[in-house]
Amino acid sequence: MTELNLTLKVWRQAGPDAPGSFDTIEAKGINDEMSFLEMLDIVNERLINDGKEAIVFDHDCREGICGTCSLMINGQAHGPQKGTATCQLHMRKFHDGQEIVIEPWRATAFPIVKDLMVDRSAFDRIVESGGFITAETGGASDANLTPIPKPVADAAMDAAACIGCGACVAACPNSAANLFTSAKVSHLNLLPQGQAERYSRVEAMVDTMEEFFGSCTNHGECQEACPKEISIDFIALMNKDYLKSKFKNRRMLSRR
Amino acid sequence: MELNSKIPDGPIAEKWTNYKFDRKLVNPANRRKYDIIVVGTGLAGGAAAATLGEQGYNVKAFTFHDSPRRAHSIAAQGGINAAKNYKGDGDSIYRLFYDTVKGGDFRAREANVYRLAEESVNIIDQATAQGVPFAREYGGLLDNRSFGGAQVSRTFYARGQTGQQLLLGVYSQLARQIGLGNVALYNRTELIDVVVVDGEAAGIVVRDLLTGEVTSHSAHAVVLATGGYSNVFFLSTNAMNCNVTAAWRAHRRGAAFANPCYTQIHPTCIPQSDEFQSKLTLMSESLRNDGRIWAPKSPDDNRPADQIPEDDRDYYLERRYPSFGNLAPRDVASRAALVEVSAGKGVGPLKNGVYLDFSDAINRLGEKVIEERYGNLFEMYERITDESPYKVPMRIYPAPHYTMGGLWVDYELMTTVPGLYATGEANFSDHGANRLGASALMQGLADGYFVLPNTISNYLAPKLGTTPIPTDHPEFQAAEAAANERFSGYLSIGGTRSPDHFHHELGQIMLTQCGMERTKEGLTQALADIPALHAEFKKDLRVTGDGESTNQTLEKAGRVDDFFELAQAMCLDALTREESCGGHFRAEHQTEEGEAQRDDEHFAHVAAWEWTGDPGKPIRNTEPLTFDNVHLAVRSYK
Numbered sequence: 093m094t095e096l097n098l099t100l101k102v103w104r105q106a107g108p109d110a111p112g113s114f115d116t117i118e119a120k121g122i123n124d125e126m127s128f129l130e131m132l133d134i135v136n137e138r139l140i141n142d143g144k145e146a147i148v149f150d151h152d153c154r155e156g157i158c159g160t161c162s163l164m165i166n167g168q169a170h171g172p173q174k175g176t177a178t179c180q181l182h183m184r185k186f187h188d189g190q191e192i193v194i195e196p197w198r199a200t201a202f203p204i205v206k207d208l209m210v211d212r213s214a215f216d217r218i219v220e221s222g223g224f225i226t227a228e229t230g231g232a233s234d235a236n237l238t239p240i241p242k243p244v245a246d247a248a249m250d251a252a253a254c255i256g257c258g259a260c261v262a263a264c265p266n267s268a269a270n271l272f273t274s275a276k277v278s279h280l281n282l283l284p285q286g287q288a289e290r291y292s293r294v295e296a297m298v299d300t301m302e303e304f305f306g307s308c309t310n311h312g313e314c315q316e317a318c319p320k321e322i323s324i325d326f327i328a329l330m331n332k333d334y335l336k337s338k339f340k341n342r343r344m345l346s347r348r
Numbered sequence: 349m350e351l352n353s354k355i356p357d358g359p360i361a362e363k364w365t366n367y368k369f370d371r372k373l374v375n376p377a378n379r380r381k382y383d384i385i386v387v388g389t390g391l392a393g394g395a396a397a398a399t400l401g402e403q404g405y406n407v408k409a410f411t412f413h414d415s416p417r418r419a420h421s422i423a424a425q426g427g428i429n430a431a432k433n434y435k436g437d438g439d440s441i442y443r444l445f446y447d448t449v450k451g452g453d454f455r456a457r458e459a460n461v462y463r464l465a466e467e468s469v470n471i472i473d474q475a476t477a478q479g480v481p482f483a484r485e486y487g488g489l490l491d492n493r494s495f496g497g498a499q500v501s502r503t504f505y506a507r508g509q510t511g512q513q514l515l516l517g518v519y520s521q522l523a524r525q526i527g528l529g530n531v532a533l534y535n536r537t538e539l540i541d542v543v544v545v546d547g548e549a550a551g552i553v554v555r556d557l558l559t560g561e562v563t564s565h566s567a568h569a570v571v572l573a574t575g576g577y578s579n580v581f582f583l584s585t586n587a588m589n590c591n592v593t594a595a596w597r598a599h600r601r602g603a604a605f606a607n608p609c610y611t612q613i614h615p616t617c618i619p620q621s622d623e624f625q626s627k628l629t630l631m632s633e634s635l636r637n638d639g640r641i642w643a644p645k646s647p648d649d650n651r652p653a654d655q656i657p658e659d660d661r662d663y664y665l666e667r668r669y670p671s672f673g674n675l676a677p678r679d680v681a682s683r684a685a686l687v688e689v690s691a692g693k694g695v696g697p698l699k700n701g702v703y704l705d706f707s708d709a710i711n712r713l714g715e716k717v718i719e720e721r722y723g724n725l726f727e728m729y730e731r732i733t734d735e736s737p738y739k740v741p742m743r744i745y746p747a748p749h750y751t752m753g754g755l756w757v758d759y760e761l762m763t764t765v766p767g768l769y770a771t772g773e774a775n776f777s778d779h780g781a782n783r784l785g786a787s788a789l790m791q792g793l794a795d796g797y798f799v800l801p802n803t804i805s806n807y808l809a810p811k812l813g814t815t816p817i818p819t820d821h822p823e824f825q826a827a828e829a830a831a832n833e834r835f836s837g838y839l840s841i842g843g844t845r846s847p848d849h850f851h852h853e854l855g856q857i858m859l860t861q862c863g864m865e866r867t868k869e870g871l872t873q874a875l876a877d878i879p880a881l882h883a884e885f886k887k888d889l890r891v892t893g894d895g896e897s898t899n900q901t902l903e904k905a906g907r908v909d910d911f912f913e914l915a916q917a918m919c920l921d922a923l924t925r926e927e928s929c930g931g932h933f934r935a936e937h938q939t940e941e942g943e944a945q946r947d948d949e950h951f952a953h954v955a956a957w958e959w960t961g962d963p964g965k966p967i968r969n970t971e972p973l974t975f976d977n978v979h980l981a982v983r984s985y986k
Contacts, residue, residue: 093622107897125621127732133626133848136901140846145893146901150414153587154627156728157512158418173731180731205558206898213535216415220527224520225479229399229797232470232477236434239488249481249506252513256417280479 096122096183100135101193102147108203108211114193128171128181129154129161148207156180156319159255162262163208164195169259169317177257177319197262201269201304212258214304215272222296223276225285238284245283252279253320263317266306271314273301274330275322281333291337298334349604349958351971354758355459360977361442364463367759368802372809379404382808383567383816385552386410387539387594390419391511391789392772393573394518395796401525403801408565409522409531412538412557412589412903417519420575420587421792424511425632425725427493427503428475428789430468435492439500441465448787449978451497451677452752452780453930453946455610455954458977459759460777467794472504474797478517482506495785496633497677497985503786508632508725514789518796534565538903539594540831542570542601542768543823549767550817553827555835557903560895562831564819568811569767569804572598573796576751576773578611580911580918581863582855584748585617585630591907592914595755595774603763604956604969606756606776608914609922612783612931613864614749615681618732618742619701626848628747629732631704632725633785636674638709638718639742641665641681643702647692653703653741664688672985679782679931679944680985682746686864687942689745701743710738746864750788752779752931753921756956756971760803761795764956767807771795776954781930835895838905843888847904850885854878854908854915862919867935871923875916879964882912913963920957924968927951948980 098119105112117139122131129151136146152160156177163178165171171181186192194208202210252275260271277294280286286293308327315324356367374382382405386397389411397409413419431444444465449456472490476482482504483491492501506513525531534554540562541553551566574594578584599605616631642663644656664684666673676684685702694700710718715738719726726737733743755763755770757777762769772792779787817824861867861874885908893899928937928944929951937945954971 123622123624126624130624130626134624137846137848140890140892140901141844143890143892145899148898148900152413152418152589153420153423155423155629156731157509158420158422158587160413160418175727176731180728182732182734184734209898212414216417216523216526216533219520220523224524225477226524227474227477227479227521228402229395229474229521229801230470232473235432235472235476235482236489240484241488242484242486245481245484245488248479249483249513252481252506252516253509255512256415279481283479283481285477285479 094124094188096124096186096188098122098186099191101191102208103195104147104207105204107206112204122183124184126183127154127179128165128183129179131183148209150209151179154179157255159257162197162210162257162259164197164262166193169197169263170319175319175321177255197258199261199267201267202258202261215256215258215269217304218269218273218297218300219276221300222289222293223280225280226289240284248279248282251275251282251322251326254322255320257319259317259319260314261305263313264306265311265313266309268308269301269305270308270327270330271318271322271324273297274326277330277333278326281329290333291340294330294333295337295341298330349764349956349967349969351604351756351764351956351969352758353457353971354760355457356759360458360462363459364466371803371806374805374809374812376404378812380406381812382406383408384569384571384804385565385567386571386573387552388419388573388575388774389413389416389522390421390573390575390772391515391518391792392774392796393571394419394515394522395793396571396573396771396800397531398518398521398525399797399801401530407525407531408534408567410534410537410539410554412536414535416522416533417516419515420590421789422512422515423587424789425508425630426495426634427505427510427786428471428514429495429502429786430472430504430790431465431502432469432472434490435501437500439502443500444468444502446978447498448778448784449780450983451782451784453782453944453983454780454948454952454975454980455929455973456778456780457973458975463799464778464791464794467798468790470798471790471793475514475517478520480506480513480517493634493637494675496636496675496681497784505634508722511789514793539574539597541827542598543827544601544765545817545821545823547766549765550821550823551819553824553831555831558898560835560897560899562828564824564828566816566819566824568808568814568816569769571769571771571800572755572774573771574774576754577914578748578751580854580915581748581858582851583620583625583628583859585614585628588627591910593907593910595770596910596914598755598763598765598768600959602765602959603768604756604958605753605917606954606956607753607921608918608957609862609925609932610752610781610930611748612678612750612752613682613746615678615685615746616704616744617747618729619696619698619745629728630747630749631729631742631744633678635704635722635725638721639674639704639706640708641674641702641704643688643693643695653695653705669985676985677782677784682864683933685746696743701745703741704744705741706737707741748863750783752776752781752783756954760806761800762807769800769804771800781932835902835906838889838891838902839895841887841889843890845888846890847901847908850881850889851904851908851911853881854911857881858915858918862922865933865935866922868923871919874919875923875964878912878915878919885909885912916963917957917966920966921955925951925955952980
């Protein structure tokens with residue numbers, strides 16, 4: 093165990109419409125076995141002891157699966173360790189005397205709630221528009237009735253691993269949500285169960301995405317930032333299906 | 349208090365079918381005339397809200413998360429049990445029922461467990477139809493693995509992320525209903541009180557976590573699916589925000605709280621690395637399929653694992669329980685680890701763990717197969733500890749994980765307050781004194797998809813034509829005023845210690861006195877210490893910030909306040925249950941070999957505690973348990 097003395101520059105903002113600024117906070121005697129969020133817990137305890145308001149940040153499971161935590165750490169979404177959410181980042185990745193700049197996700201579609209907490213409900217709007225297979229409770233046939241080749245199930249699982257944290261949007265210079273949306277679309281569009289709604293799904297989800305987020309210009313920053321290392325290949329799959337859906341949409345043909 | 353379990357008549361295999369036929373129905377055209385509140389959007393709550401929305405009811409769903417997809421169900425790793433018998437290894441609904449009753453150390457209700465086993469097969473079909481990417485064989489059919497407490501392979505899984513995938517399935521169905529306007533979602537909104545008018549659930553009082561605003565919502569029925577209370581221990585595998593507030597507030601309004609002392613300590617967590625740690629990470633029990641658990645034979649053995657020869661290792665689970673070996677149930681495996689560490693044979697820098705060793709499995713199957721099975725778990729372990737389980741054995745130690753106790757419910761999942769339901773981990777019903785691995789996901793989804801949506805109509809049907817109690821009713825007004833007062837109260841104490849500080853101290857008391865091993869002396873001590881600490885909390889709490897914007901310190905204060913009262917109920921329950929069963933181990937009640945010793949003559953019952961206004965003096969009511977199918981026997985995994 094090593095003790096680290098750090099200087100934090102933390103974004104503080106009282107509310108969605110309030111002006112924000114960086115607060116400099118000394119974090120001394122931090123055990124390097126700690127996780128990054130445990131370090132913030134200690135900083136918050138010290139702030140409360142000093143009679144100051146604790147830093148607001150989203151977090152919950154602390155095992156990298158719920159997708160609640162966020163944070164731009166020294167300009168990197170979820171910090172310096174690849175394939176790791178902030179809650180699983182450990183202080184051994186930092187060195188004594190280091191200055192750490194901590195900011196919220198920065199994107200128009202993710203308005204700041206307070207300090208480091210943002211509102212990611214635009215993601216929910218995308219899923220509500222089509223990120224499902226219509227399968228009402230009670231009507232399902234036996235699960236082994238439709239064999240699914242292992243590579244197909246594996247590919248769907250690769251996409252389904254998305255935790256919806258929003259790092260892809262935060263890392264993207266355009267604040268595009270294409271990696272998130274394509275992971276959601278591909279998970280379902282790859283599976284036999286998802287075929288009936290394949291094209292209506294991709295169309296609805298992409299159109300909803302575009303109401304909130306910027307456009308993808310293939311920078312690839314999203315893939316680098318993704319704590320689940322989801323591949324941008326899924327964006328290509330989504331674009332292919334989206335293009336097809338525009339041709340297949342017979343419903344609109346008769347009305348033009 | 350009368351505890352009528354309402355178990356239907358007939359042979360065990362026909363009870364649920366008979367019930368479903370006999371219950372009252374609500375005609376599809378009339379369902380839109382009913383409002384239902386569902387609190388919590390994990391597997392049990394999300395599935396119930398989605399299904400009730402599909403059926404045509406007006407549903408309001410509440411979560412304190414920013415999105416329903418964050419609920420802690422998402423963190424379940426290993427899998428979900430179902431009696432599909434796809435492997436043809438002798439599984440059946442009856443065997444899953446039998447294993448679950450036995451695994452629960454004969455402290456669960458037979459009829460509920462049988463229903464759970466029956467519905468388990470439907471869950472797999474339902475989830476697959478939704479697109480849950482369960483693991484598959486090369487032929488395209490579903491794969492299974494085995495789990496503790498069973499001798500068949502009946503666990504379905506999606507890599508090490510089964511809970512995540514099942515929750516995303518639930519969330520997708522819920523999102524569809526939200527999009528269609530059948531379910532209204534209230535996110536970042538926390539339940540503060542349950543309102544009861546004329547003896548029936550009338551609605552809830554909630555607090556907007558972004559603005560601090562307190563509002564009321566009324567409905568024909570209220571469903572609580574708000575999870576378990578392991579965070580009373582401060583250090584647990586639960587997510588940081590898991591709390592008992594919703595269940596506890598319902599308890600204070602008349603819902604009996606059953607078996608609070610039944611808590612599960614999960615055997616395979618990463619040991620604590622420093623005293624400030626606030627969360628323990630679980631390593632899926634599925635690892636015990638291929639990992640072998642051992643500790644050095646000598647407490648003085650400080651050699652690295654790879655330098656300890658076979659002869660100096662004690663594979664204590666294989667030695668003590670030859671037929672189940674490393675797959676002994678959780679309570680048994682946890683206590684065995686406690687025995688090793690207490691004897692000074694712990695490993696790691698703080699000597700607070702035992703080894704879970706994969707070297708045999710890697711030699712037998714190759715690293716690639718092991719990576720395929722557990723790759724993401726190994727990565728997670730390495731991120732946290734900086735050690736690779738491919739090279740050195742994992743270090744594991746038990747940690748509080750799941751709570752079998754919860755709100756008392758009858759066969760219909762209704763609490764002792766008519767119109768108030770509890771589902772999933774929030775209720776007490778199916779796991780007895782110990783839950784088997786891969787059964788929590790099963791129970792949450794069975795309750796949410798298949799049980800509650802069938803039983804709730806029996807209560808709603810006679811209410812046709814009534815409207816929910818308006819929220820300007822004096823009971824709502826009084827509850828809102830009390831809620832506002834409560835939160836402004838925390839802010840105005842102006843003491844010196846944070847909510848976390850008190851939570852940490854409470855957790856220490858609970859872990860020491862009401863953890864893996866309990867004694868009369870320790871519990872009595874805890875029952876003196878907890879109210880004293882709670883009194884200090886009320887005098888010396890410090891909450892900074894205000895109540896009109898997001899304030900996580902204030903949220904925490906309310907939750908810790910309720911944990912103090914729950915902790916007393918847990919200790920009282922543990923003290924009065926003069927036997928050892930499942931996760932409840934009283935040191936006074938053990939066999940010569942150190943195994944749990946039940947007292948079926950005096951304790952084959954559910955203890956349901958009734959609120960009296962004094963958290964130290966609740967009334968203990970009992971519901972006798974009868975075992976007509978699985979005969980009471982000493983649980984043996986030898």
